[in-house]
Amino acid sequence: MTAELIVRTGPQEYECREGVLSTLPKRLEERxxxxxxxxxxxxxxxxxxxxLEDLYGADFAITEAAFSGECSYEEVERIVGLAAQHESDAIIGVGGGKIMDAVKYAAAKAGCILNVMIPTLASNCAPWTPLSVMYSEDGVFIRYDFLPQQASLLLLEPRLIIDSPKDFFVAGLADTLAKWYESDEILxxxxxxxxxMLMMARQAAFICRQSILDHAELAIASLEAGEVTEAFVKLTEVITSISGMVGGMGDAFARTTIAHEIHDAITNFPESHHFLHGHKVAYGIMVQLAYEKKWAEIDNLIPFYEHLGLPKSLHDLHLDRLDADGIMEIARLSTKPEAPAHGLPYLVTADLMDGAIQALEEYMASLPEL
Ligand SMILES: [Zn+2]
Known part of the structure; x- marks a missing residue:
């Protein structure tokens, strides 16, 4: 195996189908x-x-706690305290990624007790991966913490996810699409x-890209119609599970690179704040491809971006006001010495990034209106 590669697989048990939550009482009894x-x-x-009627009808003592809204160390401590107070032997998280992250962390900290993930959104791989993204109580990103245990059970009920907001689903698709473009050069x-293990990671990244390009249109139409279809379930699994395998199998060789660095850099400009994480990452993919001079792939992605309403330029991100200094600022922030993008097998500098951002902007401005 490659040196310094730690593999963290997904949940101990995973199932994705309509009706899966009726199996929860039996699965908990078995445990x-x-x-x-x-x-x-x-x-x-x-x-x-x-x-969850079957769960409530079975013979368990159940305590409910509303999530504070932030996956912070304080919130994790509070959940650990509740678990101790009620002598809980399992914590179930129901909701979005931050709840999943807080529950995974609290279950580990409570002595590696069982944790069950029931996602109600498909917007990231939080239900899959044994790591938590930690924020301050005010919502400022602190760091990623790896956990010593994975999820005990991940149960994906597609009917729960089909009525989630379209923007979150589209952002989840874009964030997942980045898995391929950010890891391609290294893997x-x-x-x-x-x-x-890296071949597994690359295959997972390939599935992310290909299934999204092939099925996103149909999956979004399903979401809009509120109808669970094969394409919708497929992409729900890709966003939640297959994307988790890219970093899970590839570790530091398959983490985020330029697309996410660009995302992080543009969060410094208030105009970008009303765009979701995945939308900003989508622009970052374009910058990464411009940096790598893969213009044919940019051409390939343009119709897809147009269809999903994903930003391809600073103009689309409402950042046209940026002058040369502003663009250089993004270039500098995204190439700071500690940036993971320096793990790419080519030189990453602020000057080259600046050139890539400008070239992309000119390229997009020169496209004929569709
Ligand atoms: Zn992301």
Whole structure:
């Protein structure tokens, strides 16, 4: 195996199908669970509660706790305290990514007790990966913490996810699409391309790209119609699970690079704040491809971006006001010495990034109106 590669697989058990939540009581009984703590959101709980009738009808002691809204160290401590107070032997998270992250962390900290993930959105791989993205109580990003145990159970009920907001689903698609473009150059290096675990990571990244390009249109139409279709379920699994395998199998060789660095840099400009994470990453993919001079691939992606309403330029991000200094600022922020983009097999500098951003802007401005 490659040096310094730590593999973290996904949940101990995973199932994605309509009706899967009716199996929850049996699965918890098999795991000798008696006392359950459920951590839930607000809207997500109203949506999910009707699917948990079988759980409430079975012989468990259940405590419910509303999530504070932020995956912070304080919130994790609070959940650990609740689990201790109620002698919980399992914590169930119902909601979006931050709830999943807080519940995974609290279950680990409570002595590696069981944790069950019931996502109500498909917008990231939080239900899959044994790591938590930590924020301050005010919502400022702090760091990623790896956890010593994975999720015990991940149960994806497509009917819960079909009525989630379209913007979140589209942003989740764009964020997942980045897995391929950010890892392509590293995983295809001759010294990596034949390493078994990295081959798995690359295959997962390939599935992310290909299935999104092939099925996104149909999956979004399904979401708009509120109808669970094969394409919708497929992309729900890709966003939640397959994307988690890219970093899970590839570790530092398959993490975020330029697309996410660009995202982080443009969060410094208030105009970008009303765009979701995935939308800003989508622009970052374009910058990464411009940096790598892969203009044919940019051409290939343009119709897809247009169809999904993803930003391809600073203009699309409402950042046209940026002058040469502003663009240089993005270039500098995205290439700071500690940036993971320096793990790419080519030189990453602020000057070259500046050139790539400008070239992309000119290219997009020169396109004929569709
Ligand atoms: Zn992301």
């Amino acid at each position: 000798f669970v008696k006392n359950i703590l459920i951590v839930h959101g607000t809207v997500s709980w109203q949506k999910a509660r009707p699917y 295809s290096l001759p010294e990596n391309a034949q390493q078994p």
